[in-house]
Amino acid sequence: MKERLVTTVNGRRIERYVDPSMRLVDFLRDELLLTGTKIGCKQGECGACTIIMNGTAVLSCIMPVMKAMDAEILTIEGLEKDGTLHPIQDEFIKGGAIQCGFCTPGFIMGTKALLDENPSPTSEEVREELSGHICRCTGYKKIEEAVLKAAERLREEKDD
Amino acid sequence: MKYLIANSTAEVLEFLKEAGGTASILAGGTDLILDIESGKKKADTLVDVTRIPELKKIEEVDGFLEIGAAATLTEIQKNPLVRKYFPSLAKGCKTVGSSLIQNVATLAGNVITAQPAADAGMALSVLDPRFVLVDEEGTRECGVDEMYAGFGVSTLDSGRTLMTKIKIPLPNKNEAASFQRLELRKSLSLPMLNVAAMASIKDGKFEWVRLRMAPVGKGPVRAAEAEEWLVGKEVSAETFKKAGELALENANPRSNPLRGSKEYRESTLPVMVRRALLEIATQLNVMEG
Ligand code: FES
Ligand code: FES
Numbered sequence: 001m002k003e004r005l006v007t008t009v010n011g012r013r014i015e016r017y018v019d020p021s022m023r024l025v026d027f028l029r030d031e032l033l034l035t036g037t038k039i040g041c042k043q044g045e046c047g048a049c050t051i052i053m054n055g056t057a058v059l060s061c062i063m064p065v066m067k068a069m070d071a072e073i074l075t076i077e078g079l080e081k082d083g084t085l086h087p088i089q090d091e092f093i094k095g096g097a098i099q100c101g102f103c104t105p106g107f108i109m110g111t112k113a114l115l116d117e118n119p120s121p122t123s124e125e126v127r128e129e130l131s132g133h134i135c136r137c138t139g140y141k142k143i144e145e146a147v148l149k150a151a152e153r154l155r156e157e158k159d160d
Numbered sequence: 161m162k163y164l165i166a167n168s169t170a171e172v173l174e175f176l177k178e179a180g181g182t183a184s185i186l187a188g189g190t191d192l193i194l195d196i197e198s199g200k201k202k203a204d205t206l207v208d209v210t211r212i213p214e215l216k217k218i219e220e221v222d223g224f225l226e227i228g229a230a231a232t233l234t235e236i237q238k239n240p241l242v243r244k245y246f247p248s249l250a251k252g253c254k255t256v257g258s259s260l261i262q263n264v265a266t267l268a269g270n271v272i273t274a275q276p277a278a279d280a281g282m283a284l285s286v287l288d289p290r291f292v293l294v295d296e297e298g299t300r301e302c303g304v305d306e307m308y309a310g311f312g313v314s315t316l317d318s319g320r321t322l323m324t325k326i327k328i329p330l331p332n333k334n335e336a337a338s339f340q341r342l343e344l345r346k347s348l349s350l351p352m353l354n355v356a357a358m359a360s361i362k363d364g365k366f367e368w369v370r371l372r373m374a375p376v377g378k379g380p381v382r383a384a385e386a387e388e389w390l391v392g393k394e395v396s397a398e399t400f401k402k403a404g405e406l407a408l409e410n411a412n413p414r415s416n417p418l419r420g421s422k423e424y425r426e427s428t429l430p431v432m433v434r435r436a437l438l439e440i441a442t443q444l445n446v447m448e449g
Contacts (some may be wrong), residue, residue, distance in 0.1 A: 001161075001162060003162075003163055019161075020161050020162065020163035020206070021161040023193070035412060043194060044190055044194070044257065044260075044261060045348055046262060047258070048259060056234075057259070057260055057263060058260060058263050058264055059190075059260050059261070059264075062189065062190050062193050062194060063189065063193070063264070064163060064186070064189060064193060064206065064208075066163040066165070066208065067189075067208070067210075071166060110260070128259075128346075129259055131258055131259070131346060131347035131348070132257070132258025132259055132260040132261065132348060133260075134348075140290075148443045
């Protein structure tokens with residue numbers, strides 16, 4: 001039996017009838033065709049599927065789609081503005097914090113939630129907050145650096 | 161499958177009744193969703209209780225800290241009252257899975273999934289928590305030992321009974337608690353062992369101690385021998401050592417290929433107990449850490 005879902009994804013209001021046993025990540029990828037959100041493990045253990053829901057970073061792979069009811073969802077596709085990448089995306093690219101890129105959308109959404117709450121994290125806080133994300137390529141160092149750089153840039157932009 | 165979003169406790173009971181036992185309450189769902197998919201658990205209807213305002217509250221009421229059953233581990237761990245009264249509980253909540261899990265998972269769920277070494281449930285277990293349960297018949301309270309039926313099995317039937325909140329008596333000034341964890345990695349890894357303790361110390365002696373350990377049996381296992389022996393004992397390194405050895409009397413750890421052999425766990429358990437007691441003594445300024 002399908003149920004009515006009303007939600008907002010990247011600023012767009014969406015109303016659909018969905019199978020409630022579906023996971024949110026499948027809804028985003030297969031129904032809305034927002035394939036930027038990745039599936040690594042589908043067990044809540046790798047962070048690849050991280051999105052932001054009502055300001056909080058969550059794992060969309062272990063979330064029933066109906067949890068999105070009346071929620072504000074932000075995915076990696078919602079970050080760029082008019083063709084310009086978000087500073088976090090930009091710093092990940094510049095800093096070589098991406099290799100295969102599979103973990104990247106998750107890391108970037110996790111970073112966004114972190115910096116929204118704590119604009120000046122220490123290295124320690126970055127490591128701790130992003131410890132639910134696994135990357136098999138970069139060795140993490142460059143990711144940490146990119147996050148700190150992005151934080152700096154976002155703070156400067158805010159001051160301007 | 162049906163998915164119902166409840167707006168009140170009364171509505172939860174109504175939905176459960178309608179489903180006649182085939183529904184399951186859903187809070188964070190971080191375990192339940194996977195368990196349903198793997199066939200470990202069954203539910204035709206999910207009743208989402210995370211939007212009931214009353215279940216989200218964390219507040220101090222008449223000498224108790226009350227934690228709503230839908231409060232997430234992140235909300236609990238960041239809450240100033242929790243940090244003030246029960247830093248060891250905040251620590252336990254902070255070690256479940258990763259922050260991404262903590263952002264949706266609940267303390268109530270950590271208890272109800274009944275995994276023996278669930279960190280938040282373990283840290284909570286020594287604080288003398290009362291679980292407030294509501295079903296058709298009314299409201300009742302139960303303690304830690306009434307919650308665990310077996311390995312990964314709760315006594316609570318999520319198709320009929322709703323946990324609304326967890327009440328923890330506020331500590332006196334000569335009481336403190338500790339949560340210790342032995343782990344391979346800080347994140348996304350289940351503990352090899354965890355130990356929780358709470359104690360009251362007066363004039364340099366233990367008045368009482370509550371000591372629990374996992375995974376060494378069903379749920380948070382009481383180190384009953386050690387608890388009894390500790391009463392009236394001097395707070396000292398020798399006492400901690402002896403208590404650690406006595407804890408083994410009630411522990412029956414299994415070998416796990418990923419998280420340590422029985423032998424390894426038996427050798428390290430006394431160390432964890434010592435650390436827990438030392439941390440309590442340090443918090444109460446009886447000893448230096
Ligand atoms: S795909 Fe969601 S955590 Fe791995
Ligand atoms: S860049 Fe390949 S997994 Fe992180």
